[in-house]
Amino acid sequence: MRNTDLQTLIDGLASAALFPPGEAADAAAHVFTALKSPGPANAPPPPSNMPVLRYLEPAFEDASAGPGIVPVIATAVAALAPALPWYRRADAARPEFENGHANAQIIGPNGLEVRDDVVIGVSLMAPGIQYPDHQHPPAEVYVVMSDGEWRQEDGPWHRPGRGGLVFNPPNIVHAMRAGDTPLLAIWCLAPVPSPD
Ligand SMILES: [Fe+2]
Secondary structure, three states: OOOHHHHHHHHHHHHHOOOOOOHHHHHHHHHHHHOOOOOOEOOOOOOOOOHHHHHHHHHHHHHOOOOOOHHHHHHHHHHHHHHOOEEOOOOOOOHHHHHOEEEEEEEOOOOOEOOOOOEEEEEEEOOOOEEEEEOOOOEEEEEEOOOOEEEEOOOOOEOOOOOOEEEEOOOOOEEEEOOOOOEEEEEEEEOOOOOO
16 A cells, blocks of 8 residues: 555656657656556655755645646645655756755655656756756656756757656756746656566
8 A cells, every 4th residue: 555645646647647659658658557566665764954945835836726637746745745855966066056956756766665667756946946967768757847947958948837748768868947936847767677
């Protein structure tokens, strides 16, 4: 049995992450099929005192006025947030970024539900902060919970809006940035199973 908030979050994300048939839909299906079987629960870490987390409350408030399933997802993440293992990427060259963002695995090797087949996490960014270009082998689905902009490679910035989706194919370079309000997004990583 899963924690109710966690199950509500998974169900909400599954109903939000609807892509037309193709690579993105396959990645989402991989994640949500795997999550039909719960993994073991991890003990929550001590509460984080990162100052950037003060933006959580306004971000949840904004998302709770969003369309469709967004308020349900926001309420579930808000309930889980105090117990999440928040961390930030060290970036000595960009202290405003280092101090202006927080990530947490909700499900994954370090999440509240421990598993290594898929990862679901959350990112929070203070107004005006840009998450630098990065890339990773797993395909990634973002469910966007706030205003904010996304970019792939050298493409144009675009604004998916609350409830919008972003699909990052494996290893594509991507970035996101907050505008005048905090950026909140849920991400789902779908590692390709190793052929063994
Ligand atoms: Fe990413």
